[in-house]
Amino acid sequence: MKIIKDVKEMFLTSQKEILNNKKIGFVPTMGALHDGHLSLIRQSKKDNDITIVSIFVNPTQFGPNEDFNKYPRTIEQDIELLEKENVDYLFLPNTKDMYSEGFETYVNLEKLPNHLCGLKRPGHFRGVATIVLKLFNIVRPHKSYFGQKDYQQYLIIKRMAEDLNCFVDIVMMPIVRESDGLAMSSRNRYLNQEQRKNATILFESLQLAKNEIKNGETNPKIIIEKMKNLILNKYLKAKIDYIEIVDLNTLEELHTIKESCLIALAVFIGEARLIDNIIINKNEKC
Amino acid sequence: MKIIKDVKEMFLTSQKEILNNKKIGFVPTMGALHDGHLSLIRQSKKDNDITIVSIFVNPTQFGPNEDFNKYPRTIEQDIELLEKENVDYLFLPNTKDMYSEGFETYVNLEKLPNHLCGLKRPGHFRGVATIVLKLFNIVRPHKSYFGQKDYQQYLIIKRMAEDLNCFVDIVMMPIVRESDGLAMSSRNRYLNQEQRKNATILFESLQLAKNEIKNGETNPKIIIEKMKNLILNKYLKAKIDYIEIVDLNTLEELHTIKESCLIALAVFIGEARLIDNIIINKNEKC
Numbered sequence: 001m002k003i004i005k006d007v008k009e010m011f012l013t014s015q016k017e018i019l020n021n022k023k024i025g026f027v028p029t030m031g032a033l034h035d036g037h038l039s040l041i042r043q044s045k046k047d048n049d050i051t052i053v054s055i056f057v058n059p060t061q062f063g064p065n066e067d068f069n070k071y072p073r074t075i076e077q078d079i080e081l082l083e084k085e086n087v088d089y090l091f092l093p094n095t096k097d098m099y100s101e102g103f104e105t106y107v108n109l110e111k112l113p114n115h116l117c118g119l120k121r122p123g124h125f126r127g128v129a130t131i132v133l134k135l136f137n138i139v140r141p142h143k144s145y146f147g148q149k150d151y152q153q154y155l156i157i158k159r160m161a162e163d164l165n166c167f168v169d170i171v172m173m174p175i176v177r178e179s180d181g182l183a184m185s186s187r188n189r190y191l192n193q194e195q196r197k198n199a200t201i202l203f204e205s206l207q208l209a210k211n212e213i214k215n216g217e218t219n220p221k222i223i224i225e226k227m228k229n230l231i232l233n234k235y236l237k238a239k240i241d242y243i244e245i246v247d248l249n250t251l252e253e254l255h256t257i258k259e260s261c262l263i264a265l266a267v268f269i270g271e272a273r274l275i276d277n278i279i280i281n282k283n284e285k286c
Numbered sequence: 287m288k289i290i291k292d293v294k295e296m297f298l299t300s301q302k303e304i305l306n307n308k309k310i311g312f313v314p315t316m317g318a319l320h321d322g323h324l325s326l327i328r329q330s331k332k333d334n335d336i337t338i339v340s341i342f343v344n345p346t347q348f349g350p351n352e353d354f355n356k357y358p359r360t361i362e363q364d365i366e367l368l369e370k371e372n373v374d375y376l377f378l379p380n381t382k383d384m385y386s387e388g389f390e391t392y393v394n395l396e397k398l399p400n401h402l403c404g405l406k407r408p409g410h411f412r413g414v415a416t417i418v419l420k421l422f423n424i425v426r427p428h429k430s431y432f433g434q435k436d437y438q439q440y441l442i443i444k445r446m447a448e449d450l451n452c453f454v455d456i457v458m459m460p461i462v463r464e465s466d467g468l469a470m471s472s473r474n475r476y477l478n479q480e481q482r483k484n485a486t487i488l489f490e491s492l493q494l495a496k497n498e499i500k501n502g503e504t505n506p507k508i509i510i511e512k513m514k515n516l517i518l519n520k521y522l523k524a525k526i527d528y529i530e531i532v533d534l535n536t537l538e539e540l541h542t543i544k545e546s547c548l549i550a551l552a553v554f555i556g557e558a559r560l561i562d563n564i565i566i567n568k569n570e571k572c
Contacts, residue, residue, distance in 0.1 A: 011453055019305060104397045105415070105449035110390040129391070130450075137423075137451040163391035164416075165423040167297055 001083050003090045007098070010091045011138050014052065018140060022049040026141030026168075028132060031055040032072035032186035033081050036176040040145035041085050043173055052139050053082055054091040056098065060106075061127030067271075072189045091139065098134065106130045107164070112156045115251035116264050117275065120241055128153055129160050136166050143169040147176075149183050151262060151277050152251060175276070177203065183276045190272035198235040199269050202276040205230045205243070209263045213280055218257045220245035231267060241266035241273060248279065259283065287369050289376045293384070293424055296377045300338065300425050308335040312427030312454075314418060317341040318358035318472035319367050322462040326431035327371050329459055338425050339368055340377040342384065346392075347413030353557075358475045377425065384420065392416045393450070398442045401537035402550050403561065406527055414439055415446050422452050429455040433462075435469050437548060437563050438537060461562070463489065469562045476558035484521040485555050488562040491516045491529070495549045499566055504543045506531035517553060527552035527559060534565065545569065 004010045014024060025044030029037050033055075044051040055078060062068035075092075082090055106126050112118070113125040136144070144161075146154045151172075158170040176184045181203035182196075191199055205227040212223045224243045231238050243265040245254050254261055257280070264277035290296045300310060311330030315323050330337040341364060348354035361378075368376055392412050398404070399411035422430070430447075432440045437458075444456040462470045467489030468482075477485055491513040498509045510529045517524050529551040531540050540547055543566070550563035 007451065008453075011451070019307075021305075100448070102445070103449050105393060105395050105446045107450075108392050108394055110392070112390065134449075134451045137453065159388070160391045162386070163389050163420075164393075165293065165297070165420045167294075167423070 001079075001087050001090055003079070003092055005092050005094065007093055007138055010052075010089070010093070011140075013089065014139050014141075017050050023143070024048060024139065024141040025051045026135070026139045026144040027051065027053045028135050028144065029053060029055055030057045030071065030186065031078050032074050032189065033078045034176075034184045034186065034188075036147050036149065036184040038081065038085060039173050039176050040147060041082070041087060043171065044143065044145050045086065047143055047171075050088045052089045052091060052141065053087050054093070054135055054139070056091075056093055056131070056135075058098075058127055058131040059095060060099070060130060061124050063121055063123060066121070067187075067190075070190075072186050091135075098131070107133050107160060109156055109159060109163075112152065112159055112251060115246065116152050116242065116244060117266060118152065120266065125153070125156050129156060132157050133160065133164065133166070136161070136168055141168050143171055145171045145173060148172050148277070148279070149175045149185065149275065151264065151279075155249075155251065181207075183274075185274060187272050187274060191269060195270045195272070198238070199272075199274060201231045201234050201238060202265060202267055202274055204234070205265065206263055206276060206278040209245075210278060210280065213257060213282070220254050220257060220261075223257075223263075227265070235269075237270070239268035241268060287365075287373050287376055289365070289378055291378050291380065293379055296338075296375070296379070297424050297426075299375065300427075303336050304426060309429070310334060310425065310427040311337045312421070312425045312430040313337065313339045314421050314430065315339060315341055316343045316357065316472065317364050318360050318475065319364045320462075320470045320472065320474075322433050322435065322470040324367065324371060325459050325462050326433060327368070327373060329457065330429065330431050331372065333429055333457075336374045338375045338377060338427065339373050340379070340421055340425070342377075342379055342381075342417070342421075344384075344413055344417040345381060346385070346416060347410050349407055349409060352407070353473075353476075356476075358472050377421075384417070393419050393446060395442055395445060395449075398438065398445055398537060401532060402438050402528065402530060403552060404438065406552065411439070411442050415442060418443050419446065419450065419452070422447070422454055427454050429457055431457045431459060434458050434565070435461045435471065435561065435563070437550060437565075441535070441537065467493075469560075471560060473558050473560060477555060481556045481558070484524070485558075485560060487517045487520045487524060488551060488553055488560055490520070491551065492549055492562060492564040495531075496564060496566065499543060499568070506540050506543060506547075509543075509549075513551070521555070523556070525554035527554060 025048030027040045107129040118125050154172045180200050209223050260281045266275045311334030313326045393415040404411050440458045466486050495509050546567045552561045
């Protein structure tokens with residue numbers, strides 16, 4: 001695996017591969033890699049000739065009171081993992097090259113960020129859309145891979161890539177979970193033993209919702225109420241940021257559950273703000 | 287010259303040229319072509335293997351009370367002119383392909399638009415930055431050409447291309463003028479005979495400013511006052527939108543003129559809002 005830190009070198013390297021008719025798969029990450037990331041990388045390896053992974057903890061997607069400074073940085077372990085996966089290139093830019101002096105250009109979406117995490121984290125998706133567009137312009141991949149755990153992010157990137165003519169296929173991969181159901185996340189590292197044990201309440205509440213729907217419940221309010229009760233009954237210290245049942249494409253709140261929906265939630269377990277979700281398709285197994 | 291209307295076909299065509307190691311020059315326009323546009327095209331022909339011109343009257347850069355509907359559309363004459371210049375491709379997309387259903391992604395700059403025309407035309411440069419980024423992503427040019435008449439636009443595109451890693455050289459070409467000094471503009475077509483005759487007051491006031499500076503005047507307020515007097519004395523029906531003397535890089539108003547500056551103005555002559563500017567470099571002839 002070749003590690004590239006220079007922005008222009010990354011661009012020229014990727015261009016050279018493209019000129020050699022190679023298909024480029026790209027997995028942008030903030031590092032602290034786990035099996036969720038690895039599932040994206042493995043899919044990219046399957047689908048493409050060349051796989052490029054980036055690690056960049058992007059300051060513009062963190063709010064002023066968020067965890068930018070303490071976000072886990074485990075670069076040596078990350079490199080080892082990527083070597084094992086036979087990744088072709090690791091792009092490892094630094095902040096002052098990605099946001100050079102006088103930087104003032106941002107990518108904004110007008111609708112999709114006004115839901116779920118976007119409401120709770122103002123400016124977050126502006127930062128995400130901006131950095132991903134920049135990375136797309138540097139790497140110019142044919143396909144790029146995102147995890148379902150950040151479903152809103154996936155939808156926003158997909159919309160942005162289409163709206164701004166990025167000519168990249170945005171591929172979403174399923175959530176990878178620990179054996180007890182907890183969705184893998186770099187932020188799980190923030191949890192102490194007690195918190196880690198109780199962090200399963202996110203997944204359990206989603207399973208409850210799924211069962212409710214399976215049993216014919218179509219009223220989101222009733223389902224959300226039961227999810228809240230489960231979470232707080234099991235772990236009183238949990239702080240629910242939001243629980244919502246929304247349209248899969250627009251993220252607008254549903255009044256009745258019909259064919260399909262996204263059930264999404266964010267819960268503080270101690271300092272860690274954890275998110276999880278489940279896609280319901282009544283016509284499919286899921 | 288090949289005319290391409292389909293967005294994906296344009297992308298694939300340009301990609302194919304790039305894969306053949308051709309250097310692509312790109313001139314985005316809104317049509318109603320004049321010698322100013324042709325100077326950009328000729329420079330592109332000199333600098334590159336392939337020249338692509340786009341014609342697209344971009345709705346998102348017009349305000350609700352602006353001239354989108356009556357903006358001159360002279361496509362047949364435009365095609366003839368481009369044929370004569372041996373342009374390789376004309377990209378002629380339609381609005382519903384460029385802004386497809388559900389479009390919601392815009393490129394915003396936070397500082398440069400808060401000056402000059404940006405203050406008078408809210409949202410204008412958001413529309414400009416968005417469409418130019420889209421066109422860059424479709425065409426993926428090596429160089430792209432813009433006229434100095436829209437100096438603020440040039441500066442914004444240059445900043446955006448750098449901030450968003452577009453890897454395109456942004457080239458500015460000098461203002462092309464009629465024999466009496468009027469800057470060439472598609473909007474000059476709005477002028478009747480009387481207005482056309484008096485439209486030279488923009489250039490004349492810039493010449494006055496240049497002479498003032500040559501004679502040692504360093505106070506922008508005094509110069510601007512003299513420019514206003516000249517304009518209104520010569521043509522009382524003119525409506526001055528702004529006259530400013532600003533920093534060449536930041537577009538911030540200057541309190542004293544030192545080495546260099548931009549003198550820029552917008553004046554309504556009848557319904558036509560005309561702009562013009564001059565760059566002063568005390569160390570150079572200009």
